[in-house]
Amino acid sequence: MSNPQNRNPDNRTSRSLRERPSGWPVGSFNSYADAQAVVDKLSDQEFPVSQLTIVGVDLMEVERVTGRLTWGRVLGGGALSGAWMGVFFGLLLGILGFGFWTPMLLGILMGAVFGIVLAVVPYAFSRGRRDFVSSTEIVAGRYDVLCEPEHAVEARDAIARMGLGRGGRQAQGPGQGR
Incomplete structure (x- = not known):
């Protein structure tokens, strides 16, 4: 397209x-x-x-259902997406001259924690009303x-x-x- x-x-x-x-x-x-x-x-x-x-x-x-949504999947997905954001901020701080490994590891750790929180809160409020993962498209x-x-x-x-x-x-x- x-x-x-x-x-x-x-x-x-x-x-x-x-x-x-x-x-x-x-x-x-x-x-x-x-x-x-x-x-x-x-x-x-x-x-x-x-x-x-x-x-x-x-x-x-x-809407194609691709799998079941569980607490493990929510926690893992949140941690992974947050860790990627942490890598970005860690690299940014590393480039700015604040060392490399310390900002990188802190960025990954803090990103994972924030990612988990941001994924868990909406899932907890849904109370099981949507326990599946899907993709939607217009055909x-x-x-x-x-x-x-x-x-x-x-x-x-x-x-x-x-x-x-x-x-x-x-x-x-x-x-x-x-």
Whole structure:
């Protein structure tokens, strides 16, 4: 995925994220990777890909449970993340000339203690209402490739020649009804 602040080759700012995408649907795909591959192949054919937009449709939030959350896991995770922060501060103090090993060890120890406290307090207040670890992502049911009208028929035909996609709505030329 690209950053919304990226610039197009002609130095214009990309379309705003808050605007509804415009254009005609020229292909529909089961995965983002498939839609991206089609855009890449169109680019290889010298198609003006700045006229294309990939749109995720039928969005859903998916939470994948990755494991059980226990006191040991909370304590260990808090200590580890705090210790890393302590390494950072220990290195900073070491660079500033306060020795190396003493600030490093104190930073790790104090960071681990603070990390444990900052992890234990919220977990204790949850009182077992969420005893699992998970990751959440937004996924789409399908990914449509849209194209600006002046190049839509050309894009649709090129995608059809590739034999990719899952059909769906096709671009129509002028006078063919929309």
